[in-house]
Amino acid sequence: xxxxxxxxxxxxxxxxxxxxxxxxxxGARDLIAQAVESELQVLLDQHAKHRLPDGRQAxxxxxxxxxxxVQTGIGDVEVKVPKVRDRSGSGVCFNSSLLPPYLKRAKSIxxxxxWLYLKGISTGDYQEALAALLGDNAKGLSANxxxxxxxxxxxxxxxxxxxxxxxxxYVYWWADGIYSNVRMDDRLCLLVVIGVTEHGRxxxxxxxxxxRESEASWSELLAGLRSRGLTHxxxxxxxxxxxxxxxxxxxxxxxxxxxxCWVHKTANILTxxxxxxxxxxxxxxxxIWMAATREEAHKAxxxxxxxxxxxxxxxxxxxxxxxxxxLAFYDFPAExxxxxxxxxxxxxxxxxxxxxxxxxRNCGSRETTLGMVYKLLETAQKRWxxxxxxxxxxxxxxxxxxxxxxxxQDQSDRNAx
Numbered sequence: 113x114x115x116x117x118x119x120x121x122x123x124x125x126x127x128x129x130x131x132x133x134x135x136x137x138x139g140a141r142d143l144i145a146q147a148v149e150s151e152l153q154v155l156l157d158q159h160a161k162h163r164l165p166d167g168r169q170a171x172x173x174x175x176x177x178x179x180x181x182v183q184t185g186i187g188d189v190e191v192k193v194p195k196v197r198d199r200s201g202s203g204v205c206f207n208s209s210l211l212p213p214y215l216k217r218a219k220s221i222x223x224x225x226x227w228l229y230l231k232g233i234s235t236g237d238y239q240e241a242l243a244a245l246l247g248d249n250a251k252g253l254s255a256n257x258x259x260x261x262x263x264x265x266x267x268x269x270x271x272x273x274x275x276x277x278x279x280x281x282y283v284y285w286w287a288d289g290i291y292s293n294v295r296m297d298d299r300l301c302l303l304v305v306i307g308v309t310e311h312g313r314x315x316x317x318x319x320x321x322x323x324r325e326s327e328a329s330w331s332e333l334l335a336g337l338r339s340r341g342l343t344h345x346x347x348x349x350x351x352x353x354x355x356x357x358x359x360x361x362x363x364x365x366x367x368x369x370x371x372x373c374w375v376h377k378t379a380n381i382l383t384x385x386x387x388x389x390x391x392x393x394x395x396x397x398x399x400i401w402m403a404a405t406r407e408e409a410h411k412a413x414x415x416x417x418x419x420x421x422x423x424x425x426x427x428x429x430x431x432x433x434x435x436x437x438x439l440a441f442y443d444f445p446a447e448x449x450x451x452x453x454x455x456x457x458x459x460x461x462x463x464x465x466x467x468x469x470x471x472x473r474n475c476g477s478r479e480t481t482l483g484m485v486y487k488l489l490e491t492a493q494k495r496w497x498x499x500x501x502x503x504x505x506x507x508x509x510x511x512x513x514x515x516x517x518x519x520x521q522d523q524s525d526r527n528a529x
Contacts, residue, residue: 141189148208152194155206162200170200266483269319278341282307282317283505284451285349285368287357288458289325301325302485303333306457307346310509312502314457316489317342321478330360338364347508348444350452352376353434372437374401375454377430384427393420393427401453405516406442444508446517447501461492 152173159171174197179190198204207213290302303325305318318337322329345365351357352373361368378397382390396416403409413435421428441452451457513520 141191145192148191148193151208152196152206155196155204159204164199168199170202171196171198171204173197262480262483265487266479269483269486272486273318273320273336274340276341277337278343280342281310281344281509282315282342282346283310283348283508284308284448284499285317285346286455286458287330287349287351288373288455288462289322289352289354289357290458290462302482303329304458304462304489305333305337308451308499308505310505312498312505314493314496314499316486316493319482319486319489321482325354325356327356327359330357331363334360334364348440348452350455352455353380369440369443370437371440371452372434373453373455374438375456375459377434377438381427381430384430385424389420389424393424396420397431401438406439407516409439409442442516443514444517445501445504445514445519447504448499448508449517451499457496461489 156171156173160169162170164170174195176192176194179192181190193208194206196204196206284307286306288304290304301322301324303318303320303322304316307315307317309315318333320329320333320336322333345367348369348371349361349365350371350373353376358370361370374397378394381397382394385393393416396412396419399412400409400416403412413431416431417428441449444452507514507519
């Protein structure tokens with residue numbers, strides 16, 4: 113056997129690239145090039161009339177920057193960004209919004225990293241997990257890269273906590289304390305506030321840590337919001353029965369109405385009951401908060417108390433507590449009830465956070481956890497939808513009264529409300 117044949121046999125077979133993926137990459141490269149060229153043409157058109165004294169055009173093309181690779185969900189894509197030359201010396205240059213300087217990976221990958229962490233993937237396992245998801249596109253995302261990104265998210269959260277809020281106004285708030293096993297200390301919890309703007313959009317307002325859900329921790333958070341310009345009180349705040357938040361709210365935003373979360377209240381009542389009777393009591397509670405009017409809700413309230421109080425005194429004592437706060441939503445538009453009766457916007461978003469704390473007893477440092485949670489919520493916020501009946505928020509802001517979800521039309525109804 114000749115030397116060449118031996119060499120051929122000793123060489124391992126090269127894996128055949130996925131032709132579909134390669135086609136997609138080439139298509140992505142061509143589309144990116146076309147988009148960047150369009151951006152460049154807009155700039156050249158803007159300066160087309162600018163001429164030098166000798167008549168030559170002041171701003172012209174001037175080749176390309178060095179080729180670079182951008183990591184995307186379909187693999188590495190080679191890109192080249194064109195340059196311009198400003199002959200007039202006025203400083204005109206071309207910066208692509210699609211491919212800004214130093215861009216190394218698509219946002220979809222950036223958003224994947226905190227999601228994987230909160231799903232329970234440790235820093236050391238990122239490379240293997242990303243390789244399974246992204247193939248060759250995972251190269252360069254080492255443990256050190258992940259650590260640097262986490263530090264960047266921590267810095268982002270710090271800056272976000274100092275942002276100016278003087279131009280903001282939130283009509284409704286949801287507040288909750290989410291417990292995390294940071295450093296295996298169950299006394300620490302994440303204090304979260306989400307608000308609804310005048311235009312009906314949900315926005316993350318605050319993410320901080322506190323000692324349990326104490327009044328001091330909530331007071332510090334709320335006072336911080338007010339000191340940064342959030343002087344308008346929300347019309348309604350929804351939360352569970354933790355006294356710390358409500359006491360702090362009375363001090364910092366005393367004009368705000370209080371709405372107790374029906375999901376928390378229901379869970380609190382059911383834990384004091386035998387499992388055999390829980391479905392019956394849950395159905396009775398459902399009749400209360402689903403009643404069409406406050407009067408019907410009070411009747412359903414009384415029926416539940418009379419029906420179960422003799423046998424389950426402790427549970428009914430919990431129901432009797434906060435009665436007015438549980439029914440505050442009747443003074444607001446009926447279209448908003450589905451949103452303001454519970455803290456579901458926070459609960460649903462934090463399902464991944466709770467999964468993370470269950471899978472790992474130690475989530476890392478306080479700052480790492482805050483940075484990760486902030487990044488997760490920032491990503492989730494992009495998919496939050498406006499609340500139903502957002503056009504009615506203007507009426508709520510202007511203190512137009514509502515009774516049983518309907519706008520009060522005349523003075524007699526207004527007095528009754």
